[in-house]
Amino acid sequence: MGMTVVEKILARASGRGAVKAGDVVEPAVDLAMSHENAALVINQFLEIYSGTGREPAIWDPSKVAIIFDHRVPAESAKTAGNQKKIREFVSRYAISKFHDIRGDTGGICHQILPESGYVRPGAVVVGTDSHTTSHGALGAFAFGIGATEMASVWALGTALNVEVPGTILVEVEGEFGPYVGPKDLILHLIGLISAQGANFKVIEFHGRTIRAMSTSGRLVLCNMSVEAGATAGIVPADEETDRYLRDEAGVESVQEHVTADPGASYSRVISIDVSSLVPQVACPHAVDNVRSVREVAGTSVQQIVIGSCTNGRLDDLEVAAGILRGKKVARGTRMLVFPASGRIYAEALRKGFIADFMNSGAVVMNPGCGPCLGVHEGALGDNETALSTTNRNFKGRMGNPSASVYLCSPAVAAASALEGVITDPTEGRN
């Protein structure tokens, strides 16, 4: 019987001729990523060796990546202490894929990995972050793990007991209308199948719309696949993947593409035509509480956030800057913009987007996770409402359990910033 893309990747990585959904395998890991939670990984890693009489050793330091992003620059002495401890470990164990707090090479882990060329088609990528699913955008099998599991990967170089996931095939056809894009598509899909609809499964994206989509857009789809419970999202590598790796990530070598066999078996097939899709929004407090923007238009918002590993890339900033250019963010609404990496920030500066944001009244912050997880900056006041291009709106997510968060695309966020209320960007603009 034919294998799916992920079955093929896992068969190769576990040295087996064939695997099928439900098998438990131990794939060799090509890339193991952590952020500030490496502080906990380090503890667990050293614990593995305690009492064994052996020196702790990382299986392959060149395959370990550590990126500081969740609290940059440190918001507290405690975080600064964790970061210091990680820096010492990084130099002691010669971990080269380390991205410290820097304006040139720093940024959010899920942006740094692809833009640095660390993720390759067919690779097995693990990360101590649930949005590690993002890297499926480059045709890799990428999934989130806990800190103790990462410690085990550091020691052994394999992920233990990975269940080969079944695959949900999502076929996307049609052309997006103006101000409608990948974020609206993934919100629509999550609303359709629910927050548990893809539990222990991979979502594999196909169809002409996906083939025509940039890697940046594919990252949005794979990033949020985990919000439907998916182990991973994946877009099988194609010419666009080659273009991205060559032109944007500086990878010279030619990459092999892993494709599904004819006759591969899928647990579910979903077809979506995006030509009639309208802007979507996930309402509080669940990512699968999805409605059209029109249904909640007029809801007043005190904070707008553009950024994160979901929508903090150059094309996102471009759309938002285009809507804000020459106009003003409404009084009573504060707008925060977090480019996903230093490189994106610099490019946005060169293209004038940063000036557009600042002139409109938005506050441009340094690259990093910022307010996305409510621990660093941009926390909400009691009963306030935020509209954000991030990926989670759980109760308390932006630092205040009495606040509400709506999730949307950069176009919806920017159009709403001008009005101070949730606004459909397609109304009156086309």
Add this chain to the structure above:
Amino acid sequence: MGNVVLKLADDVSTDVIYPGRYMATVLPTETPQFAFADNAALNAALRGGQVPPGSVIVAGKNFGCGSSREQAVSALKGYDLTIVAESFARIFLQNAINLGLHIVTAPGVRASVGDDLTVSGENVLNGTTRLSYAVERLPQARQAIIDAGGLIAYTRKRLLDTAAGVTHT
């Protein structure tokens, strides 16, 4: 065996179990104080020792969805609790197995706060309603981690076995 101290709906996220703002705290000895921190009454009861060891939290589907933060597991582990859910989110399930948190998957389970639950490897018996629910077994490979005493012990064994030439397939 234990009384239900908390009954939760579907899709309870790790942000609810362990709010993100306490994530700089990583040590398993320190995380339990922030378990369900945004539920002030429950958090106070846990910290004040008013929740007896062996108590049970009953949840719906997809318990522990969202962030991969392991603190959500280590925080609960600090209190000798059993978590019975209709299903768990993948990363939470792995973390619970890796750290040895007592979790049980029982599809269809129904219970209210105060009900007396007896949990075995086979089923969950609600002594109050007299209804019993079958427990979903873990795949063998995962059971092996639990049997070894968690992933740290399991990995240590694998390292030593590899050094001694024992192969695992």
